[in-house]
Amino acid sequence: MSLKHAILGFLSFKPLSGYDLKKAFDNSVRHFWTANQSQIYRTLAKMTDDGLLSKEVIEREERLAMKIYHVSKEGRDELHKWLSSPLPQQNMREAFLIQIYFGGLLDDEELLALLRHELKATEEQMAIFDQIYQFSTGKTSQAEDPRAFFLSMLTLDYGIKSGQAMLDWLNNAIKEIESKNYSIRQN
Amino acid sequence: MSLKHAILGFLSFKPLSGYDLKKAFDNSVRHFWTANQSQIYRTLAKMTDDGLLSKEVIEREERLAMKIYHVSKEGRDELHKWLSSPLPQQNMREAFLIQIYFGGLLDDEELLALLRHELKATEEQMAIFDQIYQFSTGKTSQAEDPRAFFLSMLTLDYGIKSGQAMLDWLNNAIKEIESKNYSIRQN
DNA sequence: CTGTCCATGTAAGGCGTTACATGATTGT
């Protein structure tokens, strides 16, 4: 149900087409939620059926008509209700940890290759976060609505903090395996 | 594909029934991967069809026959191949951050309620991790295969480290909103 | 003239959840 509510969120800022919504996802929440095109179109159709959205059709001769979606009163109510209700506990899904858990079947070099690969990927991710951070802090949106800006930066900060925890964990794991120590370092 | 490989992992330790597998998931990897019963049975059937597993049928008069699954040669090969190949970058899915991102539509009290709820849930989760940690470090498995034990503890350590990052983030967010400061604290 | 962007969608398949259904055994 998160996709539905994220769509309501974006459309509550400004009515958009399916295509624009896809860009909105990619440009602003990709670091914690992705949505693909086919999913977005399908969900928009369903939400329109359910009365959460209304569809404004803009005819363009010789081409498929463009559809701009607007949030209805029910949509706004539904969004506010969802935003203000705590979510049920989400189960963590870390496929990478399955590889570690069954890593007894690998030798040290294979294990280290996995961990180093993950380290590199995490470092790259962190570099991207930093870039977004730098870029965002020099924007007008900050002055326009400091509170909303703060909240969007919080989601980025979450990515940075959890990425840092991942880096610490990886570096420790690599060190212990390299030294063949096989013990968890206590902090 | 992770479920499939986790099943191969468990069965490579010891042939099990679907029911036993469900318990194996619940007892040992629940903190980073869950699987439900119906999913497990469906996947076992598929994997048997695909030749990754063989099925040993144990007849029990008057009751449904019990099926014990064994990993085939192909299954072992597939498992090793998967375990040693870096996974493609997984997209993060944090529904909770969608609520924060669109939190401009909530007032401070509503936002704080969300954050405090998440704080409580995370603290409870951390307490469970600590319990497992305490319980595990006093086990025989440690001496039997210290390397495998180390790897299983690493997965737990990941949960603890990322939970701690979450707590730090939540506490900071709560503090900033309470003080109406709306700024990200730099560490 | 080739590729990218704009803009729409459909199809198929796998993953995950919840609910339903059966029936013996073991523990309180």
Added chain:
DNA sequence: ACAATCATGTAACGCCTTACATGGACAG
């Protein structure tokens, strides 16, 4: 007597991904 555990599965629905399909506009 009742509940929990053992042990099997089916049905239905929704979510998510990948691939396929169309066609104009615009830039290099």
